[in-house]
Structures are given as structure tokens and as C-alpha cells.
Amino acid sequence: MLPIAKVGSWFDMKSYFLLIITAISMAFVTGYFALFLQGSYTATPQDVIEINHLKGSFQKKVNPMTIINFNSLYYSREQFQLLDPLYSLPTVKNLRAIRYSTKDDCFKSFKNLLNSRNFEKVWVWERYRCGWRKNLSSNFFLEPPFIHPSGKSYAFLAFESSTPGYKNKSWVLNHLPYFHVTELKSIKMALGDLGGIFGTLSDLDQEALQSIARGEGTILSDKYLFARLKYPKVFSILEYRIYSRSKLNDFLKGSPYTLSNYQQGHTCFYKDGALCWDYNVRHIFTQANKGALSFLIGLIIIVTLVVRLLLVKIRNQKKEDDRRRLALQVLTHEFRTPVTSLLLTIEKMSKDYSKFDEATQEDLLRISSEVFRLQRLTETSRNYLKAAQNKKLIQFNYERVPSLNTFFDEFLGDYLMDYPNEFLLEPLNEDTSFCFDSYWLGTCLKNLVENALTHGSLPVAVRLNILDEKLFIEVEDQGEAPELELTELTKEFVKGNKSEGTGLGLNIVLKTIKEMGGELKLNTNPTRFTIIISDKKKKG
Secondary structure, eight states, X not given: OOOHHHHHHHHHHHHHHHHHHHHXXXXXXXXXXXXXXXXXXXXXXXXXXXXXXXXXXXXXXXXXXXXXXXXXXXXXXXHHGGXXXXXXXXXXXXXXXXXXXXXXXXXXXXXXXXXXXXXXXXXXXXXXXXXXOOOOOTTTTTSSOOBOTTSSBHHHHHHHSSOXXXXXXXXXXXXXXXXXXXXXXXXXXXXXXXXXXXXXXXXXXXXXXXXXXXXXXXXXXXXXXXXXXXXXXXXXXXXXXXXXXXXHHHHHTTSSEEEEEOOTTSOOSEEEXXXXXXXXXXXXXXXXXXXXXXXXXXXXXXXXXXXXXXXXXXXXXXXXHHHHHHHHHHXXXXXXXXXXXXXXXHHHHHHTGGGSOHHHHHHHHHXXXXXXXXXXXXXXXXXXXXXXXXXXXXXXXXXXXXXXXXXXXXXXXXXXXXXXXXXXXXXXXXXXXXXXXXXXXXXXXXXXXXHHHHHSOSOEEXXXXXXXXXXXXEEEOSSOOOSSOHHHHTSTTOOOTTOOSOSOHHHHHHHHHHHTTXXXXXXXXXXXXXXXXXXXXXXX
């Protein structure tokens, strides 16, 4: 039976391996469908023939709603301007703010109107709206120019005025050819359906109206399809068949195509003037072979399983983290009572310290040191639990040590005494102060020293060095590191051949040093671990 740690590792490897295979599969399938659609989404001569045949069939089988000859509606060049949205723009600046259908702002900015074309008609209207003239001639709206310099037609200015006769629906219907097409929508909202061709024009947007003014062959709007009739260029006749958009959509349902307005920069199967023919979704899947579809469905199933696997794994991992945190809380709480009791006992024994022989005194000091270490460990565990709530791995307590040489000489004093000829401390040539967390740095250094003494080859040397405001601590023995790299050697539960521990020592060292913002390096032949940390106060 596999150990729990190895089972978890095997489960992680299996999950990640499955993720990698899924990602590669998705890449291949995406590339396949992209190439498939790209290859099949270019119109061939046969496709063009089919589309032209479809267009001819539509005109034969579907009757138009009406046929419009715009030359008969707008028979002169001046009147044809009423069909073009460009002529609804003011020809003189600063005229939009003036309401030329009312008596407000009479003769305001009148100097700007003096240079306008056909000023006589502008002058007549200005006098009429301001009350200087009582009536307009019967031909006023029937003769060019039809558009005021403000961009509105004279007929629409009259409709907006307070004169009752010009708001009469019969008057409006009789003068519809003299309104600008962009004004028909407002008239329709005020008077109701206009009927006939003007009712159709009132439903068109600016883009469709501009297309009619340019005389484009086919125009598609939300409600209508305009198909221009072809005449010899000599006659210059602008005449369109108008079809219902709903009937067009019904006709195309039985075909493999859809029709829409062409948009610059968008993919289009076949560009037909201002229109774009595309395959419908049903036809695209019909073209795809069954193997590709099966592959796609299988991929979707795999992705679903992987997502479910990850969700289960995340949920289990959260439960495991909660269990570990609870275990640490229980241990921390239970440790405090015996540690406190031991501290009181040692304090009592210290009062009789002078009565003990030298060997007993030395043992008491050693026990006292270990008990204080247990106390510090208990407090550190509590800090860790608090830091975990802030999403930090370790809560550090940085303090400035006035002398590095003194600190390391005292910290490593026991090793210097126990291994007088096999353990060496090389202090700084120039002693200095440094700011770091003495407990956690000491924990890391102790792990490395004991690892070297236990698993390495003696002698062991600890060297201190300061370079670029960073502290370098080298722990070197005369052995050779295993074939594993540092990343492998510092994984949880990875142990040397002689180790009988948990294999967590180097893993703790690496994580702690990284949390400090430092580095841990490994050199071989001989084995040398190097801790590199920065002065926290100087770093800011």
C-alpha cells in the first residue's frame, strides 16, 4: 500500500497529466476546425453560381410588395436632394440652435444667411415666421430650393410652425414629395401611417437611404429588400423592386445561406456588393464529417470531466487544509500548558543552580534552552495561524541584531563545543549589524547545519559574508549532494538515503527563505547550501 503522501502525489501527477492531454487535444481540435472552416469558407465558382441561381429563383417565386421609380417621385435635381441624407445637414454653421419654425430668435445670425443660395426664398420665410408677412404663395413649397440652409425642408418648417393649416394631414399627404426623407419618421409619429412609398421610406435608416441615393443595386434593411431594376445606362432610371424582409428570410430557410449587410473587417463567405452571403449553422455542421463531430463531442465530455475533477480536488484540498489548521491549533493549545509547567520547574531549579555539579548545570542549561525553543515554537505557530487568515505563509518579526559575529557565535556555540575539530565558523572580517527574524533564520540555519553533520562528510564550515547589502550564509560539508536538483531535493517527503526523518527539513528552509524574500542556492562537490537575505530596514 502506498503512503498517503505518495498517493496524493500520484493523484496530483495524474490530474496534471490529464490537464495537459486535454489542453493539447483542445489545441488540435481548435486548429482542425479553424482549418476546416477556413478551407470551406471561401466561395468557389460553383458557390457563386448557386447564389446567383438562388437570387433569380427568389425574384421569380416571390412577388414584390411594390415597385418604386424614384425619378417619378423626385423628378428634378433639386428635388432629388430630398432623398439624400447628406442634404439634411446645415449648409451654414451655428444654425442648428435656431428654431426656424417659430418666431424665436428672429433674424438671429442673419448675416450668415445672406450668402446662402436662393436667398430670396430664405428672406421670404424669415419674414413670414417673424410675422412681417402674413401669407405664403401657393407655389412656395413646390418650387426649388426645397431645403432651408438649416438642413430642414421648408415643408417641414411649416409643419412644425404654429399655423394650423400646415398641420392638417391632407395638406401633409399632398406635399410629402417636398419633405426630406429623414423627416418622414417624425411626421409618421405625429400623424400616423403615411402609406405607400413614403410609408416605406419612413421605415428606413440613414444607411439605407444613403444607399438608395447612391443607386446601389441591392439594399437590405430591417424590414425590406430593395432590388434595383437594370436599365441601359443611357436612361439613368432609378427604380427598385421592394420585397418584405420576412418573406426573404422564409425563402432562405430552405437554403444553406443567410444574407446580411457586409461589414468591413468581418468574415464573409461571398461579398455581393453591399451584401454578404454566409453559410447558416446547420449547413456548417452538415459539411463537417462525423469523425470531427465525434471528436468535438468527446472533447467536450473530457473537458467536463476534467473541470469536475478539479472542483473535487479543490474541495478536498480545502478540507485537508482545514484539517491541518485544526491539528495545528490543537497542538499549539496543548503544547502551551506543559511548556508553561516546564518553564516554572526550570525557574525553581535555577534557584538552586549553584548547588548542582558542573555536569548537571550544563544539562540544566541545555534543557532550559530547549524548553525556551518549544515556547518560541508555540508562539510562532499561533502567529502562523493568524497570518494564514491574511493569506501569508509566515508572520515574521524583524529585529536588528547589533553584531552578526556575536549572534552566530552564540547560536552555533553548542556545535562548536560538540565538534571542536570538525565544525568551523568563519565570521565577517568587519562585523556589522543586520535586521532579520532571528528565530526563523536560526531555524533554517539549524536545519542546514544538522543536515550537513548528519548526512554530509565532516568537517562542516559555516561562512558569513556581506555583499551589496545582502547577507550570505554558506553551510558546507565535504560530501556530494545527491543527483537531485535543488527543486527536487526541497520537495516535501524527499529524503536522503541515510535519512530517517520526514524529509520536510529542506522544504521548510526553502519556503521560509522565499517568504523572507531571500534565496537558497545549492552547489556540489563539495556540498554547499547558501542562504542569501537582504537587510529589511535598508530595503525599506
